[in-house]
Amino acid sequence: MSLLKVENLSKHFGSLVAVNDVSMTVQSGELRAVIGPNGAGKTTFFNMISGFLTQSSGRIVFDGEDVSALPATQRVWRGISRTFQITEVFPELSVGENLRIPVEVASGYRLSPWLSRGGEVEVRDRVAELLEMGGLTAKAGRLVGELSHGDQRATEIMMALALKPRLLLLDEPTAGMGDQETYDITKLIRRLHKDHSLTIVLIEHDMRVIFHLADRITVLAEGTMLAEGTPDEIANSEVVQAAYLGKAAA
Amino acid sequence: MTQLLFFNVFNGLIVGAFYALMALGLSLILNLSGVINFAHGGFLAIGGYLAYSLIPYIGFWGALVLAPVLTAFIGILVERVLIRRLYGRDPLYSLLLTFGLAFIIEDGTRFIWGAQSLPFQVPSWLVTPLSDDYFFLTGYRLFMVLVVGIAVAGLFFILNRTRLGIRIRAGTLDLETVSVLGVNVRLLRNMNFGLGIYLAGLAGVLAVGQLGLQPTIGASLIMPSFVAIIVGGLGSLPGTLLGGMLIGVASGITTVFFPSATEAVIYVMMAAVLLVRPRGLLGEEGRF
Amino acid sequence: MQPADFTKQAPNIVVWALLLTMPFWLSHVGGYTELGSQVVVLGLAALGLNFLLGYTGVLSFGHAAYFGLGAYGAGMTLRYLLPSTGMGIIIGTLIGTIAGAIIGPLIIRLRGVYFAMVTIAFGQVFYFIAFRWSSVTGGDDGLTGWTRLPLHLGFTTIDIQNNPVAFYYFVLVMFAIAVGIMAWLLRSPFGRTLIAIRENERRSRFLGIPIDQHIWISWVISCAVVSLAGALFALLNNFVDPRALYWTQSGDFVIMAVLGGMRSFWGPLIGAAIYVVLRDYLSSMTENWESFIGLFFVLVVLFFPRGVLGIITRKVKS
Numbered sequence: 001m002s003l004l005k006v007e008n009l010s011k012h013f014g015s016l017v018a019v020n021d022v023s024m025t026v027q028s029g030e031l032r033a034v035i036g037p038n039g040a041g042k043t044t045f046f047n048m049i050s051g052f053l054t055q056s057s058g059r060i061v062f063d064g065e066d067v068s069a070l071p072a073t074q075r076v077w078r079g080i081s082r083t084f085q086i087t088e089v090f091p092e093l094s095v096g097e098n099l100r101i102p103v104e105v106a107s108g109y110r111l112s113p114w115l116s117r118g119g120e121v122e123v124r125d126r127v128a129e130l131l132e133m134g135g136l137t138a139k140a141g142r143l144v145g146e147l148s149h150g151d152q153r154a155t156e157i158m159m160a161l162a163l164k165p166r167l168l169l170l171d172e173p174t175a176g177m178g179d180q181e182t183y184d185i186t187k188l189i190r191r192l193h194k195d196h197s198l199t200i201v202l203i204e205h206d207m208r209v210i211f212h213l214a215d216r217i218t219v220l221a222e223g224t225m226l227a228e229g230t231p232d233e234i235a236n237s238e239v240v241q242a243a244y245l246g247k248a249a250a
Numbered sequence: 251m252t253q254l255l256f257f258n259v260f261n262g263l264i265v266g267a268f269y270a271l272m273a274l275g276l277s278l279i280l281n282l283s284g285v286i287n288f289a290h291g292g293f294l295a296i297g298g299y300l301a302y303s304l305i306p307y308i309g310f311w312g313a314l315v316l317a318p319v320l321t322a323f324i325g326i327l328v329e330r331v332l333i334r335r336l337y338g339r340d341p342l343y344s345l346l347l348t349f350g351l352a353f354i355i356e357d358g359t360r361f362i363w364g365a366q367s368l369p370f371q372v373p374s375w376l377v378t379p380l381s382d383d384y385f386f387l388t389g390y391r392l393f394m395v396l397v398v399g400i401a402v403a404g405l406f407f408i409l410n411r412t413r414l415g416i417r418i419r420a421g422t423l424d425l426e427t428v429s430v431l432g433v434n435v436r437l438l439r440n441m442n443f444g445l446g447i448y449l450a451g452l453a454g455v456l457a458v459g460q461l462g463l464q465p466t467i468g469a470s471l472i473m474p475s476f477v478a479i480i481v482g483g484l485g486s487l488p489g490t491l492l493g494g495m496l497i498g499v500a501s502g503i504t505t506v507f508f509p510s511a512t513e514a515v516i517y518v519m520m521a522a523v524l525l526v527r528p529r530g531l532l533g534e535e536g537r538f
Numbered sequence: 539m540q541p542a543d544f545t546k547q548a549p550n551i552v553v554w555a556l557l558l559t560m561p562f563w564l565s566h567v568g569g570y571t572e573l574g575s576q577v578v579v580l581g582l583a584a585l586g587l588n589f590l591l592g593y594t595g596v597l598s599f600g601h602a603a604y605f606g607l608g609a610y611g612a613g614m615t616l617r618y619l620l621p622s623t624g625m626g627i628i629i630g631t632l633i634g635t636i637a638g639a640i641i642g643p644l645i646i647r648l649r650g651v652y653f654a655m656v657t658i659a660f661g662q663v664f665y666f667i668a669f670r671w672s673s674v675t676g677g678d679d680g681l682t683g684w685t686r687l688p689l690h691l692g693f694t695t696i697d698i699q700n701n702p703v704a705f706y707y708f709v710l711v712m713f714a715i716a717v718g719i720m721a722w723l724l725r726s727p728f729g730r731t732l733i734a735i736r737e738n739e740r741r742s743r744f745l746g747i748p749i750d751q752h753i754w755i756s757w758v759i760s761c762a763v764v765s766l767a768g769a770l771f772a773l774l775n776n777f778v779d780p781r782a783l784y785w786t787q788s789g790d791f792v793i794m795a796v797l798g799g800m801r802s803f804w805g806p807l808i809g810a811a812i813y814v815v816l817r818d819y820l821s822s823m824t825e826n827w828e829s830f831i832g833l834f835f836v837l838v839v840l841f842f843p844r845g846v847l848g849i850i851t852r853k854v855k856s
Contacts (some may be wrong), residue, residue: 350835
């Protein structure tokens, strides 16, 4: 069953065409990688799906519902949650507080002036569970701003996960990381995908990560869709190689 | 009635021209440096008082030329010593700083020149009415409109045709890129501040001929200038100009029909604009 | 009590101890009871502003409008409507809060300096109404011909009209209720969403927090507290004039919050105390006190941007 269906999506900034007529269907439970050279329009594409930008034309259908016109917050409420290329967290709050906020929002407490005893227990348990899952339990009391890049990224992913999303959008989760950190994050994503059968769409540059994780790959170049297929198909695609190698040669 | 309406519309245009001149300077500084200059009214007063002190030596015309330039120099100095330190910090701090400066300048002018309203001499041939029927059409008023027109034209010429102006506009759009391209952003902001203050000084010299000279003259003009910027559209200088003229005329017309709402009407206009078009009449989308 | 709890509670204990005993020691350090009441009232306004400024991260420069509406609401209730101090406070607070709630939707989409500019400009409407509508408001001369009245509680009567100490404690009770509600809210899930918005608006939006709605609620709460302070201010002076609504008054509240420390709960109260005492002293010493207040603004911005409590917390932590 398809969870996300993007139809003929385009975005213009003045005369610049950032994304041009891209369509994509993601099945429930799938892990899809979106790749492409710099400036291919990947982040713009993501920003339209999450509601950060409004598309110039085209439709976004999530779980059978047209969400094209919905503001970002309402897409979050329907189950689309995301991370950013440059990690967006609450640096001056502790890891625990960073997770507690989305947990409370997801449990419907965002406007509550108080928490019942039961609510408090529920929130605490859920935070502990997320800390555990992200390997952050030992760092729960530390300020996020003081953590390593990898731990900040892990916190951000767990924050997105705290919302109990049905679709997780990850924008370059391993950007700017060393080998060990890249490995840890890849492992985390893989676990979320396998153990929780979460549908994930990610933008990534690191080919090792992509081939390790992705069920299917969508290739964008200069705003248009170049190819789509399984990792093997993409690896052997001449069009894709031409696009990448052509860039590298030029 | 028609004559009264015409009188007030004309009056409104003149007042609007002041608002616009003030607001253009405020806008320049706000757009490039992200600073709301509460002391702008103070600089206007400085322009007026400097002109008052200069007239006995160099006459009205000399003062009209020199006083705004001197005011701009004071502005450049203040930017160098104080305001510059706050760029890149929470905008709250530059707000508070210029707020404090406004107090200091107002009290300072009171200390130097006294609290009472001072007589301000404009050349007598400018004061005589041009027509018996339209007694309010004095040469001075037409002259003011002319000077404001020249100043605004000059400003847009600078912004569109000179290197400094083009850099200011580019910096307003994308300061980082301009800085990477090798433009000295500190100097650019400094000059831009000076330009904004020059306009305030010029408005000061012109305003005192119309409103009289007292230390609070600036404080009474700054709020309408804010409204002009908001109505015209944040980030748009033509919008600011339009906003200034519009609110001037609107309060002029209101004076005829409902005098006690003369001041309040411009805020009602602001509320209406924010309700219908939050970015202002000529504001760009996504500027704030 | 755990030692850790004690360090957390220590500031609260000190503040409340000082506030509760103020009438007994204030005169020994050169003050007088009305000055103490003034500190508590303006401190309440600064704390109310800081709910928005320090805890939601939204820069309002126009809170004098709601302070003044609270003041005029209380004064006009007593002057024209009915002789009840309690009703004066309730109506004054309601008027300021409702005005804030109505203006809110027009401004909450703006951010940063633009928000500041629009809030301050809106404040001026009320100033001009108070100034021009002199048949009702007394215009520039202010609203006179009324006083606060003793409180009739059924079983007893408290003479807050003639006994300044009784009035001080009455003000302190109002202060305690408002401050208690704010402190409680800041520790609630709702309060955490406000801090989230302050820390990172983009992240908050993509955690499913509707930013505009939460800022609007925070704004209304903040306006409500400031209106209450305004109502108490009118009762304190038995007088209101348009200066309570003027934009420079808004600047005073902001400087109080910054001076004391925006990021600490009690900071604005400390700031209000310093500011009120300083202004009282300066205005009795020199005619040019406005220059000194202006200079004070400049010095605070340049040398104490974190405020008194901000500096102390930093020292304690390091």
